[in-house]
Amino acid sequence: MRPFTYSRAASVEDAARTAASTQGARFIAGGTNLLDLMKLQIETPTHLIDVNHLGLDRIEPTAEGGLRIGALVRNTDLAADKAVRRDYAVLSRALLAGASGQLRNKATTGGNLLQRTRCPYFYDTRMPCNKRKPGSGCGALKGMSRSLAILGTSDACIAQHPSDMAVALRLLDAQVDTVGADGGRRSIPIADFHLLPGETPHIENALKPGELITSVTLPKPLGGTHVYRKVRDRTSYAFALVSVAAVFEKDGRARFAFGGIGAKPWRTDAADAAAPSGAAAVAEAALSGARPTAHNAFKQQLTARTLASLYRQKGA
Amino acid sequence: MPEPLTRRGLLQGSAAAAAAIPVLGDAQAAAPARPQRQKEQAQMSAVGLTVNGREVHLQLDPRTTLLDALREHLHLTGTKKGCDHGQCGACTVIVEGRRINSCLTLAVMHEGDHVTTIEGLGTPEKLHPMQRAFITHDGYQCGYCTPGQICSAVAVLEEIEAGIPSHATEDLDRVAFSEGEVRERMSGNICRCAAYPNIVAAIREVAGHGTAEDKA
Ligand SMILES: Cc1cc2nc3c(=O)[nH]c(=O)nc-3n(C[C@H](O)[C@H](O)[C@H](O)COP(=O)(O)OP(=O)(O)OC[C@H]3O[C@@H](n4cnc5c(N)ncnc54)[C@H](O)[C@@H]3O)c2cc1C
Ligand code: SF4
Ligand code: FES
Ligand code: FES
Numbered sequence: 001m002r003p004f005t006y007s008r009a010a011s012v013e014d015a016a017r018t019a020a021s022t023q024g025a026r027f028i029a030g031g032t033n034l035l036d037l038m039k040l041q042i043e044t045p046t047h048l049i050d051v052n053h054l055g056l057d058r059i060e061p062t063a064e065g066g067l068r069i070g071a072l073v074r075n076t077d078l079a080a081d082k083a084v085r086r087d088y089a090v091l092s093r094a095l096l097a098g099a100s101g102q103l104r105n106k107a108t109t110g111g112n113l114l115q116r117t118r119c120p121y122f123y124d125t126r127m128p129c130n131k132r133k134p135g136s137g138c139g140a141l142k143g144m145s146r147s148l149a150i151l152g153t154s155d156a157c158i159a160q161h162p163s164d165m166a167v168a169l170r171l172l173d174a175q176v177d178t179v180g181a182d183g184g185r186r187s188i189p190i191a192d193f194h195l196l197p198g199e200t201p202h203i204e205n206a207l208k209p210g211e212l213i214t215s216v217t218l219p220k221p222l223g224g225t226h227v228y229r230k231v232r233d234r235t236s237y238a239f240a241l242v243s244v245a246a247v248f249e250k251d252g253r254a255r256f257a258f259g260g261i262g263a264k265p266w267r268t269d270a271a272d273a274a275a276p277s278g279a280a281a282v283a284e285a286a287l288s289g290a291r292p293t294a295h296n297a298f299k300q301q302l303t304a305r306t307l308a309s310l311y312r313q314k315g316a
Numbered sequence: 317m318p319e320p321l322t323r324r325g326l327l328q329g330s331a332a333a334a335a336a337i338p339v340l341g342d343a344q345a346a347a348p349a350r351p352q353r354q355k356e357q358a359q360m361s362a363v364g365l366t367v368n369g370r371e372v373h374l375q376l377d378p379r380t381t382l383l384d385a386l387r388e389h390l391h392l393t394g395t396k397k398g399c400d401h402g403q404c405g406a407c408t409v410i411v412e413g414r415r416i417n418s419c420l421t422l423a424v425m426h427e428g429d430h431v432t433t434i435e436g437l438g439t440p441e442k443l444h445p446m447q448r449a450f451i452t453h454d455g456y457q458c459g460y461c462t463p464g465q466i467c468s469a470v471a472v473l474e475e476i477e478a479g480i481p482s483h484a485t486e487d488l489d490r491v492a493f494s495e496g497e498v499r500e501r502m503s504g505n506i507c508r509c510a511a512y513p514n515i516v517a518a519i520r521e522v523a524g525h526g527t528a529e530d531k532a
Binding site for chain 2: 001036039236
């Protein structure tokens with residue numbers, strides 16, 4: 001790790017102000033992604049602002065009948081929360097499908113949303129990578145791309161978004177609540193929070209410099225049957241090759257979001273609209289515009305089969 | 317059995333060197349007495365922790381992970397460094413009652429925290445029930461992953477007791493002990509010797525499910 005200084009933020013406003021005005025500053029929450037990347041010198045902050053002691057670790061109902069989840073709520077606590085288990089089970093399921101018990105005890109809601117890709121070339125500092133080093137090229141395009149994305153990619157970057165939690169939040173139409181360097185507050189719809197790579201794969205989200213996530217807000221419960229199905233190389237403790245989050249209604253309607261296949265958590269209106277026509281129709285709609293490589297073309301069939309399996313399970 | 321020195325030499329010449337070298341490298345990075353290191357240190361931070369019931373005060377480079385603070389500064393070498401990247405669980409310790417990977421957290425972030433390591437769970441004279449069960453059931457071969465496995469296992473039983481669900485839990489509102497639950501919850505602890513069946517048997521015994529029932 002490169003040397004850095006460390007401080008604890010006194011308030012959310014102080015955290016955002018300090019982050020914006022200090023060269024090389026970063027927030028640290030659970031540290032499970034940031035420290036991993038700092039050890040490899042992929043991330044090289046010169047100042048860390050610890051945001052663990054700002055009271056952002058609460059889950060509370062909103063006036064609108066939804067739920068406000070503090071940015072520092074640990075993945076374990078969010079998955080185990082009574083209201084989440086009852087009303088947003090897809091979120092519990094997605095969280096529990098991710099990482100390990102130890103990691104979930106540290107990982108936070110905000111940090112999980114901002115975790116960076118697991119593209120092997122992003123992690124290998126000897127290789128070109130436009131995300132890690134803008135303009136250096138993309139090692140994955142003609143390399144080993146088995147785990148990478150087939151949707152939302154560009155010629156500059158085909159990295160997948162690795163989060164399970166974010167797929168469930170996308171399904172649930174969550175809002176990301178922030179405080180900016182000037183103390184101003186805003187809410188960003190999850191659909192607009194993660195950015196597609198385009199020509200600038202190093203810019204991954206809508207946050208401005210210094211902007212701190214304070215909470216994630218869920219709208220009122222959808223009802224229906226909640227499922228999260230993750231397909232990976234091991235039964236546990238592995239990132240998704242393909243994952244599907246879904247809420248099925250009794251009348252045949254449903255909504256879907258996908259992990260492992262998109263440059264960001266993936267959701268389309270067309271896939272939701274195809275729900276009554278069955279799994280194959282949903283898969284076709286969801287995968288429209290896919291740009292697979294020879295290595296990851298299998299993800300199309302895997303997505304279709306995962307959907308088929310969910311439909312069968314739901315009928316059972 | 318080869319002598320430790322021979323073994324180390326052997327390791328460095330093999331594919332396993334990838335795992336061995338970072339251990340040495342980071343030990344140096346964390347050693348406070350290295351003059352050239354000290355020069356580039358931006359700031360030393362004071363940290364107070366309670367480790368295995370004992371209060372300790374350290375002056376640390378903020379880069380020091382909790383794992384390096386335990387091993388290199390407090391000489392509690394029971395906690396192991398496998399990958400240093402959250403991928404193996406060898407560094408698992410219990411902080412404020414929860415198991416975490418001590419390699420992916422900074423010591424300075426734990427001011428005032430209570431840390432329990434394998435040394436704090438029990439001693440050779442007075443073993444923790446989980447330590448005893450690992451011995452009874454041969455829950456290890458080389459033993460490198462074992463301190464992490466045992467810390468994790470102790471916390472896993474508490475998590476089940478507290479009703480915290482897992483990926484293996486069918487009904488999120490009804491958390492109960494089963495072999496499937498143990499396997500899923502222990503997946504963050506990798507054992508290169510693949511002592512898994514015996515580890516599961518040890519945990520079953522401590523949970524009071526020593527027989528063949530509750531297979532999931
Ligand atoms: C071995 C391993 C396996 C894993 N497997 C999975 C998996 O299967 N599925 C999965 O989804 N994830 C997985 N993860 C990733 C894990 O979920 C993330 O590391 C974790 O969620 C990150 O949260 P954190 O609080 O530790 O973030 P940190 O590491 O503290 O921060 C991550 C980033 O977010 C920024 N940040 C943190 N909080 C805020 C905030 N409030 N406002 C603004 N910026 C903020 C930080 O500056 C940093 O850039 C795995 C990780 C490891 C190491
Ligand atoms: S796919 Fe993206 S992250 Fe991977 S090497 Fe290419 S630019 Fe880097
Ligand atoms: S050493 Fe911490 S998980 Fe491997
Ligand atoms: S006993 Fe050797 S790694 Fe587990």
